[in-house]
Amino acid sequence: MTPVRPAGFIGHDRMSIPNQALHFEIECSIGRARLGRVTTRHGAYDTPAFMPVGTQGTIKGILPDHVRATGSQIILANTYHLMLRPGEKVVADLGDLHKFMSWDGPILTDSGGFQVFSLADINKIDDECVTFKSHIDGAVVRLTPRRSMEVQNALGADIIMAFDECPPSTAARDYQVQAVERTLRWAALSQAAHARANDQSLFAIVQGGLDPALRAHCATELVSMDFPGYAVGGLAVGEGFDAMLRVLDYTVPLLPADKPRYLMGVGFPRDIFHAVARGIDQFDCTIPTRNGRNAYAFTASGAIRLRNSKFTRDAGPIEEGCDCYACRNFSRGAIRHYFFASEMLGPILVSLHNMRFYQRLMADIRSALRDGSFESFRQSDPRRTIAGRSDVEVKTEGSESKSDA
């Protein structure tokens, strides 16, 4: 299939889009899949994009120059964690999140909603507010749409997320209905409370569990509120691969074609192939870094556990042909030793490799979209089948850790 280029496409000129917090250009599309570029006040990122997760204001163990060298163009940080420690006012006093993290490219912060519902000890939820105990010191904290906006405005990320309610995938329909109503109400309150619309783009989050009608209702209502971008939330929380794809099948077509679509907390390479084909433009996930810290490395010919004794004398790189810093400089044997010796370089090097593995995958997907080969690429590339295994620690949405590294 030949890529479809929109008429009047003139390339990526930041000067032509003054006074906008976000500009999204679609270069071409193949089926529902799109190749594009999102430009923010802190530069651009190519889509489909993968965002490494920097929960507490750092990609764990990786200095920003090395994050950049993996091909990462936009990173994610967690509002919930930064609000509790060091506090958004501290981050603001130190400049903003870009200066704090030493990342001058685009940043996205989530709303805190997912972490409140998954990590915190919740005292009470009502239509106005969630009250919970901090996982750090047990302090009682209230989070509302207004407060989430206040925190995200202070942090200063380029893309911020509306405060939503994210029920478990196993939740009863009554709760799903209630959660969608709250998510819609809170999206409107978030939109109203957002004080920096000229600098920061507020994305809304579609909830609704596995119910097509609920998803459609949520999507339609949110689209009518006219956000600059839309996320699909509440997936990769245990519903299974096929169920996730079905949700994308009926939800994504309801979202505006000219705005970025973000699938939150996803995922494995297999998930990314299928979600891109269904029109998703950006992803975040802790899988590459979290697994890297556990000595689990991704390669196109299968994932490997570097603690395995068969690598003791293996002088080869983690993955033959990989151009990452770890593969250019260190043997599997040395990296295995670092894990057994509890040296930081073990987690650092495998996190770096996995991050580069993901960014190479995204670059290859974009390349296949550009040259029209995406359909055959996604049906033949060996990475298309890489997914979770029982020996992989999987935590697909949210944050890098409940508390400490």
Add this chain to the structure above:
Amino acid sequence: MTPVRPAGFIGHDRMSIPNQALHFEIECSIGRARLGRVTTRHGAYDTPAFMPVGTQGTIKGILPDHVRATGSQIILANTYHLMLRPGEKVVADLGDLHKFMSWDGPILTDSGGFQVFSLADINKIDDECVTFKSHIDGAVVRLTPRRSMEVQNALGADIIMAFDECPPSTAARDYQVQAVERTLRWAALSQAAHARANDQSLFAIVQGGLDPALRAHCATELVSMDFPGYAVGGLAVGEGFDAMLRVLDYTVPLLPADKPRYLMGVGFPRDIFHAVARGIDQFDCTIPTRNGRNAYAFTASGAIRLRNSKFTRDAGPIEEGCDCYACRNFSRGAIRHYFFASEMLGPILVSLHNMRFYQRLMADIRSALRDGSFESFRQSDPRRTIAGRSDVEVKTEGSESKSDA
């Protein structure tokens, strides 16, 4: 005082010294202090030099490109640790220590002697051998001069150390005498067992505690054996600053002027100023990295503890004017947060800064030697007084950790 330049000095031309494992040129000297350059098979380092410590085959948490960027030209690794894990044969099978650590510059390995005497559970010492239990798994291990050479030959560092006995500074004179005799005997056995003299330079270690006659005896005997370089050992083990300087005062003049002199396990900036003035050419110490991991940062105007609450909103760098990666990119406030959040970037960034602090000090010392201002420099530079404090965790010789990071 004007620097004294040796006649016939023609600069640093590696091509003029074929087939030698080590070449030492003294560019000039001021009093006993010397400015020079040591060239090895893996490149050169300028002296006086400071060697960061990479105990288990990695400078803890710092990727080699960042180690290099601190100005470090030669690094140290510990024979004792690498022999026990992963084993020197594994390192050799993976190439050699340079490839293992991804460090193509000069490397020095110690002999294992100091660690055996300070870390291991020793079963028996006699004139032939030390038998001890591994700190990792309790396995009984024998170390002899021949075995130390075998391990160091397999690791492949550019400078290796003779196996010595290092008694506590409080040891009785009888033990000091015995230790010197063993050190001399073991130096001869090390020299005889060294199988790669064309690639690796074997330095001998002068012991003798605080006794001038014993030090003189040890130095004189070792010099008669004609090693390519000499170390002063058994210092910075609790004897105190003044006692250390007295040992240097009477020991260093007994060493050959045309060979590198290495003061093992030293030290604080104050120690380095005084030791350089007494003719020492190279140093190693865990102080910058170990203190960095504990949030303790060196600055010219005094050391700071970055966990202190006064840095919470401090947007400045660790040290104003420092050109290290941490100071160019991160605020004190962000680094403080990383320590409280148990993020690896805290230890990484302060280790990086401290390493650069030390390398800037060494570069400034060399510069003062070159332009003839060393005497006034060492009496006026604010760093000349920086030394241990009760709240600094000090471990001055040997290795970065007994076991794990």
